Every structure is written in structure tokens, then in C-alpha cells.
Amino acid sequence: MSVPRTILASAAALALVGAAACGGGNAETQRPAGATALYDALPDGVKEAGVIRFAGDSHPPYRIVANDGKTVTGIDKEVQDALGKALGVRTEISIVSGLPAALSGMLASRYDAFNGPVKDTAEREKQFDAIVWMVTRTSYLIPKAGSSAIKSSSDLCGKRIAGTAGSIVEDQAKRLTEWCAQQGKPAIDFIGLADTNGTILAAESGRADAAGMTESAALDVMQKQKDTFTYVTQTDEQGAGVDQLAMLVPKSSGLGPVMLDAFKEIFKNGEYKKIMDKYGLQTVAVEEPKMNTAAAG
Missing domain, CATH: 3.40.190.10 (Periplasmic binding protein-like II)
Structure with a gap:
């Protein structure tokens, strides 16, 4: 018994619709439900992973590591959560042993970023984009x-x-x-x-x-x-001055400019001020985020 062509055509159309709904080659359907305008500018690797991986050592009050060695609270966690929300992806922190491990881990693509607090220097900007978001003494x-x-x-x-x-x-x-x-x-x-x-x-x-x-x-x-x-x-006379503190992102990843835009968004929507006020950091807050200020200067 032959099957009418109209039925075959309808079945084929339904199959195509089902494939599209499951992400079958339609890029638009791959966007997560929480995707934002900045999401589309993220590097493909971050989109595929669905998460931005931060390296972080124990550094209260920026990163307060619980006894389990994994659970992290503090300024960085809240800043990263706000950035993730602006970008439409999750964020996670992996605890490492100090700055050298964070830098080498990023260059080896184990981590996407490190939020310091780390000084923005021209030397570091050769390999990393540095997004300045606070200052310090x-x-x-x-x-x-x-x-x-x-x-x-x-x-x-x-x-x-x-x-x-x-x-x-x-x-x-x-x-x-x-x-x-x-x-x-x-x-x-x-x-x-x-x-x-x-x-x-x-x-x-x-x-x-x-x-x-x-x-x-x-x-x-x-x-x-x-x-x-x-x-x-330490005083200015003793060489202290005010240091620019930055988030570092490997230049090779292409994530730096998008992260700068995410920082601009949390400055604009008030999340940055809310976090800085909560931790009493008004005196070290900046008016706007900037990228690669050391090389520019």
C-alpha cells in the first residue's frame, strides 16, 4: 500500500521543525534562555562551555575560601556573578596557589580570567588584557x-x-x-x-x-x-602612589573587550556601586572601567 505524497511531505516538514527545535544547525536556537545582548559577542569557546572560568587564590575579603577548599564568597564572587549575569553565562572560581599559578593557568587555557587584585603593568599587558576596576594603596x-x-x-x-x-x-x-x-x-x-x-x-x-x-x-x-x-x-614619599587593580584576561582568547563591556554594564546598572558600598570600598572605587591603561600611559 503506497503512502500519499501529502502525508510524506507533512512528515518531512515536521521532522525538519523538530530538528531545528533541538538545535539542528540553527545557531539562533543555541542561545541559552538567559542570553543577553553581550552574549553574542562572547568567544565561541565560552559560548560552548557556557561558563567563564576564573582562577583565584585565597585573598580575603576578595576571595574567602571555605574549609572545603572550593566554596568561595567575597568581593570577587559577587563581581563575577554580576558580570556573568550581564553576559548571560555562569561563572566559576577554581582555587590556585598564588599569582604565578593563575597566570600560567590562563596561558595554558585552563582558566579564562583572574580578578586579582593584581596590578596593571605594561609587561603584563603584552600577554593579557587588563580591565581596571579599582585602585589601592x-x-x-x-x-x-x-x-x-x-x-x-x-x-x-x-x-x-x-x-x-x-x-x-x-x-x-x-x-x-x-x-x-x-x-x-x-x-x-x-x-x-x-x-x-x-x-x-x-x-x-x-x-x-x-x-x-x-x-x-x-x-x-x-x-x-x-x-x-x-x-x-605606605606613603607617596615612600613610592606608594595609587596602583591600578585589574582583571586579567589572555589576549589570545578575545574575551577582554567583551569583559570590558560587561564591566561597563554593571557600572551602569548600579551593581558595581552596590558591591563596593557593601564592602566599604568607596575610597578605592573608580568612576568607570578602563582597559590596558599601563600601555596607554
Whole structure:
């Protein structure tokens, strides 16, 4: 018994519709339900993965890592969630051991971005797009139990300073050491460690006289461990200045310009201000995000 052509044609049409509905070659149907206007500009690799993978070390209050070693809260988590919402994709953070692991992991395509806080430099901009979203000054956390000889940043000359290796603090400590030499004082003994928690423990245990970190991080530690620490802040005279803090994204990925637009969106919709206000970071907030400011300057 032969099947009428009209029936065959109808069946074929239904099959085509079903294939399209399942994503059979129609690019438009591949867009997730939460896709935004910025989603279409994302690199294909990010669209296929459906997630932006961030590297991050333990660095309160930016990244507060729970005892399970995986759950992360803090400024970075909230900023990344806001960016993911603007882009229409999920975000996730993988905990790594310090800045070198984050940088090498991004260049090896294990991670898409690293939110620092990391200083924007011309050298880093050779391999990474750097989206500046805040500024900072360097402070030094001092245990009250051993702080009698450190009343100001000038008293740090000749002292042991723990800091995250390769971080802004290491660079600032070098500038402070130069200032110490100009004053005829002994150099700082910098102890490079993997993360901020390690630097705090070094100061608490007496391995270091102070722990260098961003001022916001120092304030966070003092709030959580009341009556344990005091802190001093490096001055402009001592080479401190104001450092530009950036999110780093490998240039080869093509994600940088889209991420800049996502930052612009969270500035525009108020999410950026909401997060900075929540953590008391109004003094280090910027008016607008910018990309690759070090090379431009």
C-alpha cells in the first residue's frame, strides 16, 4: 500500500521543525534562555562551555575560601556573578596557589580570567588584557603583641615583611626599601608566600614582623580579629602612589573587550556601586572601567 505524497511531505516538514527545535544547525536556537545582548559577542569557546572560568587564590575579603577548599564568597564572587549575569553565562572560581599559578593557568587555557587584585603593568599587558576596576594603596598588618617598634611605615625599614609573591605588595616593598636606603636605614627583608592567609600566619607566628596587603584586606582582617592587629600604610614619599587593580584576561582568547563591556554594564546598572558600598570600598572605587591603561600611559 503506497503512502500519499501529502502525508510524506507533512512528515518531512515536521521532522525538519523538530530538528531545528533541538538545535539542528540553527545557531539562533543555541542561545541559552538567559542570553543577553553581550552574549553574542562572547568567544565561541565560552559560548560552548557556557561558563567563564576564573582562577583565584585565597585573598580575603576578595576571595574567602571555605574549609572545603572550593566554596568561595567575597568581593570577587559577587563581581563575577554580576558580570556573568550581564553576559548571560555562569561563572566559576577554581582555587590556585598564588599569582604565578593563575597566570600560567590562563596561558595554558585552563582558566579564562583572574580578578586579582593584581596590578596593571605594561609587561603584563603584552600577554593579557587588563580591565581596571579599582585602585589601592599598600598597607602592612602588624600584630599588636609585637608592634611596639612599628608605629609608622618608616619603622618597617630593616623588618621582615611577608607578602604574596609576585603581587603589588612585593613591588611596593621594593620601593619602600629604596626609600629606606635613601634615609640611611636598613633594607626590608621581604618574605614571598603563596597567598594572603600565609602572610597573616607568618606575622602571627613571628616569622615576619608585618604582613603586606591592600588596605581593604588589612581592614577586613582587623574587623574579623579585633584587638589582634594594627596597621600602617605606605606613603607617596615612600613610592606608594595609587596602583591600578585589574582583571586579567589572555589576549589570545578575545574575551577582554567583551569583559570590558560587561564591566561597563554593571557600572551602569548600579551593581558595581552596590558591591563596593557593601564592602566599604568607596575610597578605592573608580568612576568607570578602563582597559590596558599601563600601555596607554
